[in-house]
Amino acid sequence: MEAFAQSIEGGIVYTWVTSIYWLWPLMETLHFIGLSLLLGGLIVIDTRMAGFFRGVNVAATHKLLPWVFIGFGINLTTGVLFFFGDPMRYAVNWGFQVKMVLVVIAGLNALWFWVRLNKDMHSWEPNADTPGEAKVVAWISLVAWTGVLLFGRLIPYVGTG
């Protein structure tokens, strides 16, 4: 990781990100907008799949997914640029490392949903309780993304070596 970070420093993206003084605050703002869209969509989808807010049609919550992907896309892009702009700080930062592990867990959890539950979802009662396995997936998603926010916000305050 550190060798990779070292290879970035001085590179073309690193130079670009660090040479424009307003780019960092702009990307941070976009990162916050992205997290609002990502979490906004997921809070609705996951709380319903965990069995709450049963007035909301459970399968129809997936209409919110495009906003989740737009938010994720914004944050992946700005996130990669953050990393390229200050690689040595992120590479050794345990807040960042835990955040990335949680993003991977959330991704695998989404894959679990896709493989095991996505097809069945349309046969669930639209306004009834959800199956136990769906609840597990929903809670893992909510906890993982809350952790992503928590550890992401701690990055400036921990393990800068």
Place this chain on the structure above:
Amino acid sequence: MFEWLENTSVALWVGESLWAYPIMLSMHVIGLAIVVGILSMVDFKLLGGFKGIRVGSFLPLVKFAWIGFLINAVSGVFLFTSQATYFVSSTVFLTKLGCIFIGAILTKVMQGKLVAAEAAGTADDVAMKGLAIFSLLLWLVAITAGRLTAYI
């Protein structure tokens, strides 16, 4: 008054404790995701999105958004005390606060209209596109101004 606030034991705890400030910041971003996340989805719904979801079924989620609002009011007050004199003289911070204040009133107004429409069985035909766009703009400016508070 703000100097006095900065020197209260709470403000000193937030400013000097190793973990108080970062933990408050973390709470603040989680609250932000709940408030802006849920309310923006409600706004997109009011703008005609998410076919198959009833507008009225989002009302309990709006209640949940107020919990996020509470988290941020509390964590926000703690964060404010530690640098009260700086924040109160910062134009971007006051812009953020203004947007949140108007946003809270707007949310209350929109929620009231939706509750009434839901009771009358007309929530899905409610015409609130203008208010929904206004709401999205307020949260956009609030986030932008909030982020820039750290820079300007």
